[in-house]
Amino acid sequence: MAMQGGARRLLGRLVQGLGPASEQTFGGAFGAQNFINGELGTAGSRNASQLAVKNRMKSVKNIQKITKAMKMVAASKLRRAQEQLEKTRSIWQPFTALLGDAPATVAEKSLTITVSSDKGLCGGINSTAVKYTRAYKRWLDQHDVTAVAENPKPLVDIAVLGEKGKAQLQRDLSKSLVLTAVDxxxxxxxxxxVCEMIDQIMKEKEYDVYRVIFNRFASTISFQPTVATVLSATTLQDQLEGGGSLEEYEFEGTENGAAEVLQDLSEFHLASVLYNGLVENATSEQGARMSAMDSSTRNASEVLEKLTLNYNRSRQAAITTELIEIISGAAALEAGND
Amino acid sequence: MSTAAAAPFWRTAGFTYLRYANTCATMVRSCLKEPYKSQVAAREGYSYKLVKWDNGTQQKAVVHESEAAAH
Structure with missing residues (x-):
């Protein structure tokens, strides 16, 4: 009994010093506890570790706020991008209906145009595009094109659109890069x-086959890496003479026959495919960013929960230890007085 | 037959079909009256940084910008 009385007296003195103002700040019933924690803790050793945890919690909370905001921004941008996307799909579809898709075409000179994003924090879409570019490069390098050219090794050049793809590809394939467009x-x-970019590409060199690699937007959580193949006018001409699908058509209105039309057609085909690729990739980027930010927000909540639990547990443990110290100290004092 | 006669001219001038089409589109856009003119203006603006590569080394970056975006 004497032991309990001593403890009450000591605690009573502490609570008296608290005052009404502090009580309000710390809030009602927990006032005394917080007071002990705060006032006695500053000099004690336990607050150093708790302070670190508290700072950590603060930073996690801030990061969570940022990722949440980024998710909202991506969601609103996604809606706009999707509207644009619907319109671009109808541009390239007639071309595929007319010319078909020939992804396995191997030619003497080919250019791979990799579409990537300028900004990061959007999941793995850029890595996927880069991976496909590397795979295509490897696959084409293995081919022997002696049948169509004197030089047995095919020329496989790469053009990269977007900062992120450029950063990855310039590490190992810089020798194959012809141009990069960022920002x-x-x-x-x-x-x-798109017209401007292709104009620049065509000014550099002439190619037989163009390949555009991008992420097709399927849904907010699903993106399909896609390779669109565009044949140049000369390749189309070869196909026409070799009895391809174009043979059924007649070309009129030009003095030079099909050649002139095919040149325009091939350029426009490339532009519409690249335009669609850029918009598809931009939409995928926003979708990927949205889901990436969503999962990091959720992850931050989890971390925060764990940290809070840890923080409270160690605080409670410290309080308990201190109470025991006080009580046993008081008990010793009482015992000495008796 | 005006198209057949005109086509070789821009091509011999070094224009690609896309450059020609783009120039025509800009012309048509600039002929529009308000409010349509400002509505379609967004389709004209572009800006990007082009870097050419020569055997594995980067050349100087050049900013390509449309007139509409530069202002």
């Missing part, structure tokens, strides 16, 4: 941009 999404993706 393209700042003003917006439109057909004028």
């Amino acid at each position: 393209y999404s700042r003003v917006g993706i439109n057909f004028s941009l």
